[in-house]
Amino acid sequence: MVLIFANPFIIGREDNPPPTTSELRRIPNAMLGGHEMDWVLCKRKKKNRVETSSNFSYAGPLNEVVVAGNLAVRLQDLRRRLEWDAENMTITNIGDEEEIRVVSTDSFKVIDGDPKFDTKYKTINAKKAAEEYVKHTYRNGWSY
Known part of the structure; x- marks a missing residue:
């Protein structure tokens, strides 16, 4: 190939x-x-x-690059270069107590033709968020 x-x-x-x-x-x-x-x-x-x-030898690393880019965007509040451990699929330079801000609600109203935004944020643990972003916990499927 x-x-x-x-x-x-x-x-x-x-x-x-x-x-x-x-x-x-x-x-x-x-x-x-x-x-x-x-x-x-x-x-x-x-x-x-x-x-x-x-094949997966091509698609696997390509997918990992896409996931790493997604992580970089989601964790940009840390304002640093992220160190990726590919073998363990973790970011190694996030401390246990570090937090990031994420949007909790986002809405807007148009008043006299001018949009007024109402964005609210919450802080979450950055390390736990990164782990969840990489290895997502899925809900149980439907049962009949």
């Missing part, structure tokens, strides 16, 4: 042309159900298995 982002290039430079897509495995009829069949092929017995075109 070719990871295009691993070898960056500048478009239009003759001495460093972009990679070709001929090296990538194409999924026949991808938009007509072929993508789902690509998933089915990876579930075969090991000797006949075909690796998916977008």
Whole structure:
């Protein structure tokens, strides 16, 4: 598999042309159900298995980057660079007693064409919030 982002290039430079897509495995009829069949092929017995075109070794780290960016936005009240321990999926430089402000209610009214905002905040423990953001506690599903 070719990871295009691993070898960056500048478009239009003759001495460093972009990679070709001929090296990538194409999924026949991808938009007509072929993508789902690509998933089915990876579930075969090991000797006949075909690796998916977008496998978890690519999607997992990409998802981790998205989650880290989300954490940075949610914890920006700390005003520091966050140190991420990928193996344990935790932020290591948040103290036990540190707090962040989060919006508890947010409303507005338009008075004579001018919006008047009424935003209220509450403080929560930053470390517990970060842990919950990373490993969310889901409610029990529906029962019949």
